[in-house]
Amino acid sequence: MALLDKTFYIETFGCQMNVHDSEKVIGTLLHEGYRRVDTEMEAGLILYNTCSIRDKAEQKVFNRLNDYKALHKKGKRFAVLGCVAQQEGEKIFERAPYVSLVSGSASYRKLPEMLAQLEAGTERITGLDDRQTEEAFETEFTARSNPHRGYITIIEGCDKFCAYCVVPYTRGKERSRTSSSVLAEARHMADAGYTDIQLLGQNVNSYKDPSGKMSFAELLTAVGQVHGIRRVRFTTSHPRDFTRDIVEAIENVPTLCDHVHLPVQSGSTDVLRRMQREYTREWYLERIAWIRAARRPISLTTDIIVGFPGENERDFEQTLALLEQVQYDAVFAFKYSPRPNTPAVSMEESVPEDVKTARLQQLLDYQREIQRANYLKHVGELVEVMVEGHNRARGQISGRSSQNMVVNFTTGAPILPALGSYLNVRITGAFPNSLLGEAVVWNAAAADRSRHPMDVPVKISVV
Numbered sequence: 288m289a290l291l292d293k294t295f296y297i298e299t300f301g302c303q304m305n306v307h308d309s310e311k312v313i314g315t316l317l318h319e320g321y322r323r324v325d326t327e328m329e330a331g332l333i334l335y336n337t338c339s340i341r342d343k344a345e346q347k348v349f350n351r352l353n354d355y356k357a358l359h360k361k362g363k364r365f366a367v368l369g370c371v372a373q374q375e376g377e378k379i380f381e382r383a384p385y386v387s388l389v390s391g392s393a394s395y396r397k398l399p400e401m402l403a404q405l406e407a408g409t410e411r412i413t414g415l416d417d418r419q420t421e422e423a424f425e426t427e428f429t430a431r432s433n434p435h436r437g438y439i440t441i442i443e444g445c446d447k448f449c450a451y452c453v454v455p456y457t458r459g460k461e462r463s464r465t466s467s468s469v470l471a472e473a474r475h476m477a478d479a480g481y482t483d484i485q486l487l488g489q490n491v492n493s494y495k496d497p498s499g500k501m502s503f504a505e506l507l508t509a510v511g512q513v514h515g516i517r518r519v520r521f522t523t524s525h526p527r528d529f530t531r532d533i534v535e536a537i538e539n540v541p542t543l544c545d546h547v548h549l550p551v552q553s554g555s556t557d558v559l560r561r562m563q564r565e566y567t568r569e570w571y572l573e574r575i576a577w578i579r580a581a582r583r584p585i586s587l588t589t590d591i592i593v594g595f596p597g598e599n600e601r602d603f604e605q606t607l608a609l610l611e612q613v614q615y616d617a618v619f620a621f622k623y624s625p626r627p628n629t630p631a632v633s634m635e636e637s638v639p640e641d642v643k644t645a646r647l648q649q650l651l652d653y654q655r656e657i658q659r660a661n662y663l664k665h666v667g668e669l670v671e672v673m674v675e676g677h678n679r680a681r682g683q684i685s686g687r688s689s690q691n692m693v694v695n696f697t698t699g700a701p702i703l704p705a706l707g708s709y710l711n712v713r714i715t716g717a718f719p720n721s722l723l724g725e726a727v728v729w730n731a732a733a734a735d736r737s738r739h740p741m742d743v744p745v746k747i748s749v750v
């Protein structure tokens with residue numbers, strides 16, 4: 288059955304890498320003459336860009352396919368992209384026979400060919416690579432979803448093989464882009480009016496410039512010096528490759544944000560060893576000490592897995608003690624989920640589900656109190672906020688500080704500041720996950736453009 292019309296609907300699950308991949312897929316589809324629509328019902332082609340990091344994420348896509356499979360009879364076609372596609376491969380056709388296209392992220396370069404096959408009526412199209420692939424998806428057609436803040440992938444894949452993780456299997460081996468192509472993209476984005484850049488990679492700080500010109504810290508510095516760029520973030524860092532020069536770069540380059548996301552996964556050296564994380568609790572804390580000793584206050588966030596096989600009460604208490612010691616500003620905590628093909632799947636001493644649930648809840652409650660106290664310390668400070676949204680009902684504006692904290696504030700003016708503009712906000716209140724404030728002497732004509740006079744003119748939107 289050939290494709291009826293060239294309209295598409297896409298839904299994205301998972302991490303920022305997937306969100307950014309979808310931006311590139313959307314750009315490619317638009318370039319191939321497709322039109323984007325807002326619902327499955329309106330679309331000729333329905334794409335799901337999937338995540339398989341935990342079982343729950345994986346099940347979501349099969350539920351979605353199941354919900355909408357009747358649409359296949361109306362001539363609509365389904366494509367499964369991303370990590371579940373790469374992991375399950377052709378098995379997806381068995382489980383959901385109405386799917387026509389299955390492609391992992393390393394094959395998106397072939398999307399135009401695959402789309403042509405789809406349009407010609409081919410029923411089972413695959414784009415599946417083995418782990419050794421050198422493919423990376425660079426395209427000039429990226430359809431970025433935000434006109435101020437944009438992603439740049441600097442490294443794909445992962446060679447770390449943590450015992451619980453699917454990523455080395457779904458996204459292949461590590462491959463970095465050249466520093467010159469990253470910088471060209473950053474300049475191009477700055478020229479187009481972007482002021483906030485987020486460098487992406489599964490292990491962003493494992494970056495190795497294929498041209499040998501720059502270390503990761505040097506690349507950070509260079510992106511931070513691109514004219515017009517006011518904020519640079521990077522995610523996700525692996526503690527094993529976290530070097531001191533990254534902290535020095537943040538100290539020296541004002542545009543590098545005061546925030547490091549450094550997943551620890553567990554506070555117990557025993558658990559870390561079984562997880563194959565290749566560091567100890569002490570080794571991790573040494574990196575934290577470097578960051579805490581920086582001349583600027585750098586906010587720290589982390590990821591934690593509770594209930595990894597063999598984790599006992601004492602191990603878990605060490606994780607809580609680590610949270611107390613480090614004082615993170617946000618913690619993303621997950622129950623361990625066994626994943627296919629990973630070494631941890633066959634490990635003994637699995638932790639019962641109810642224990643995992645109880646530990647997760649205890650950890651979240653514990654961390655909430657840490658954050659409650661930490662966020663309160665910001666009351667009275669003046670912070671620069673990039674405007675991200677307006678809540679008209681509450682007359683509030685929301686944005687983010689350089690430390691990546693959500694700040695909800697008012698301006699006292701009838702006109703709201705444009706999305707993407709930067710304002711100085713006095714912090715007047717705090718919750719465990721956000722700050723409250725008031726913009727300082729703000730009027731529409733005086734929105735802060737001081738650091739980069741060449742920035743796009745500040746647009747005033749009346750909402």
Ligand code: 5AD
Nearest residue numbers: 451452550590591621622623624626
């Ligand atoms: N189970 C639970 N959480 C996981 N993560 C990765 N793999 C698993 C898994 N099998 C978490 C880690 C990682 C984050 C992106 O997801 O904490 O840092």
Ligand code: SF4
Nearest residue numbers: 301302338339340370
């Ligand atoms: Fe999920 Fe990992 Fe794939 Fe991102 S790379 S979508 S987190 S499985």
